[in-house]
Amino acid sequence: MIFLAALPLLLLCSCSPDAGLDEAEILPLNGDVIVLGGGIAGLTTALEAARHGASVILCFRERPDERWMWRDGILGTGEEGNAAALEGALRHYGGSEGKEWHYRLLARRADESLAWLSRETGLKVIPAGGFLYLPENLSCDQAWERLYNKALDEGVRILEGVQVEELLFGKAGQAAGIKLADSHGLKHTAYAPAVVLADGGYLGDGERMEKLAPGRPVASWRGRGEGDSVRLARAAGLDLVQENLFSYTLAVEEGQKWVEADPPPGTLLIVDKEIYSFLPQAEAELASAVLQSEAGTGYLLVAEANLEAGAEPNWPRYPGLGAFLEAYGIDLPQLYRRFSRPQGYFYGCPVKAAAAYCLGGIAVNEAGNVLRADEPVPGLYAVGESAGGLHGAALMPGAALTEALAWGRRIGEAASRYAQG
Ligand SMILES: Cc1cc2nc3c(=O)[nH]c(=O)nc-3n(C[C@H](O)[C@H](O)[C@H](O)COP(=O)(O)OP(=O)(O)OC[C@H]3O[C@@H](n4cnc5c(N)ncnc54)[C@H](O)[C@@H]3O)c2cc1C
CATH class of the missing domain: 3.50.50.60 (FAD/NAD(P)-binding domain)
Structure with a gap:
């Protein structure tokens, strides 16, 4: 060396x-x-x-x-071993703007790459659903x-x-x-x-x-x-x-920094007048909605009653849905219909689309x-x-x-x- x-x-x-x-x-x-x-x-x-x-x-x-870091994991062809399906998924994400030869190569070599990494490093992986390990x-x-x-x-x-x-x-x-x-x-x-x-x-x-x-x-x-x-x-x-x-992720402000939001299950995303259920697999689309919104900002919201113990996010806590809406000047009365107990406690905060990958x-x-x-x-x-x-x-x-x-x-x-x- x-x-x-x-x-x-x-x-x-x-x-x-x-x-x-x-x-x-x-x-x-x-x-x-x-x-x-x-x-x-x-x-x-x-x-x-x-x-x-x-x-x-x-x-x-x-x-x-x-x-x-192994945040999302690594690709493989999944339990079905279906390289064509993985190629289709890559193309779907790329929105036809990427390179066909790149999608083909990744799909054909995903399992082999994973096996190579395992051989070289002793890595063991577990399937995490879909094409992820x-x-x-x-x-x-x-x-x-x-x-x-x-x-x-x-x-x-x-x-x-x-x-x-x-x-x-x-x-x-x-x-x-x-x-x-x-x-x-x-x-x-x-x-x-x-x-x-x-x-x-x-x-x-x-x-x-x-x-x-x-x-x-x-x-x-x-x-x-x-x-x-x-x-x-x-x-x-x-x-x-x-x-x-860039590829974008939903990010919340912590101190002076933007960090990945990682919303718990049950979180809603409010963008302009639209209300979305947050799903990790749809994050790219949700980040894109925030990016294209009028203010370039969305709001994450989750009812405390819907959270599992220990899953509380590190966001401000509000006594009632009204307090949350007022804090951010959001005029969206239809949001009340989404919750059986709007007077309970809520966690919520602004969210941006932050660049995460070139x-x-x-x-x-x-x-x-x-x-x-x-x-x-x-x-x-x-x-x-x-x-x-x-x-x-x-x-x-x-x-x-x-x-x-x-x-x-x-x-x-x-x-x-x-x-x-
Ligand atoms: C927190 C985190 C979690 C992630 N999780 C996943 C995941 O789960 N799954 C996934 O697929 N991807 C994940 N990624 C993305 C993945 O890690 C990156 O895409 C990958 O690291 C890119 O690898 P790279 O070798 O191209 O570049 P990098 O890992 O960025 O390496 C660049 C190297 O170049 C060196 N360098 C830069 N400039 C110079 C210079 N002028 N002179 C000399 N050296 C220089 C740097 O020091 C570094 O050694 C994650 C990324 C992060 C940050």
Whole structure:
């Protein structure tokens, strides 16, 4: 393992006149495949590329640290083992705006991806209804750690705590490497014929988000440092799909942050003059209703009498339906008909649609190659959340992990073969 902290040991006298460093040049790193990003997509890609014989350099800024979480689970074809039905569900969520080849690949590889993850990490899953499976025995951190150790065992050189600053290209426009900075601010260059961008979405970049989606809240669990590859791609003239395209979740304000609402069973959602029953499987549609509402705000409401013990949400409590309606200036008398005891206690609060996942990002083709002026850039790939436009209008729950695994394995192999000629 190489941590970048050790790289200053490689300081040499300058041997290249255009090295761009004042007194000394740091010996460049060389490999077959460079993977940018240490999330599930980057780790999977690096591991598979190494298994296919490539010399791999994996660089990332920070460990995922509970960001890769089993909140929804991961996709499989369900008890019926029906890949065609899963493909149809993915298409339904995407609203015909995603890529057919992406839906097909995910549906065909979902079970295999899950089996691969189980084999690599010892993960056991339990069916959670429909196409979802939930982990039984491992936290996301444990699973990540096991994949990380497998990558080390396969000889992947891991540069942790680094910031990738530039993508490098050869004379014919092909991928050639990256420039990066370590935690001491020292600049390094790594060369490889294949480069894979896997550094996730960019929701945590407040400045960019304010420009792309002004005033739009972001679910706070995406608030950590986020990927730079979209910025790097723009600087390099690569194609982006519509960048301001996000998957939304219903979120409530806690302190200064927006956090996922997680309403208990029996909750109603009020949007303008409409009343919806909250159903987790309909969250994307409900978030969309809030997004398109006049005020961009909805209200969650649940009667205390309908709650199971211990299921009380962390929302303000009101003595009667009238107090709730008055608190938010809601004029909706028909709401009384929904409750047998409107004078009982209620929990309620405003809710927004918060961006939770980047559906936009770097444009790729069916082979996972990044595009420039609609043409594939030889040796340059994007995978995971940094690759945009695959899912269409909304992300099906559990699809992100399946995508990272299915595409990570595919691109790992493809990049390795390309680099080794
Ligand atoms: C709380 C939570 C729960 C979730 N639950 C589920 C779930 O149950 N099911 C599901 O399918 N999906 C889930 N997701 C979504 C899923 O975790 C993400 O889609 C997935 O993590 C994306 O993986 P990735 O590898 O593409 O990117 P990321 O996991 O975001 O990894 C990006 C990596 O790139 C590094 N990086 C970024 N910029 C740079 C730079 N300039 N230089 C160097 N390194 C850089 C980062 O440090 C990080 O290592 C959840 C997400 C969260 C946050």
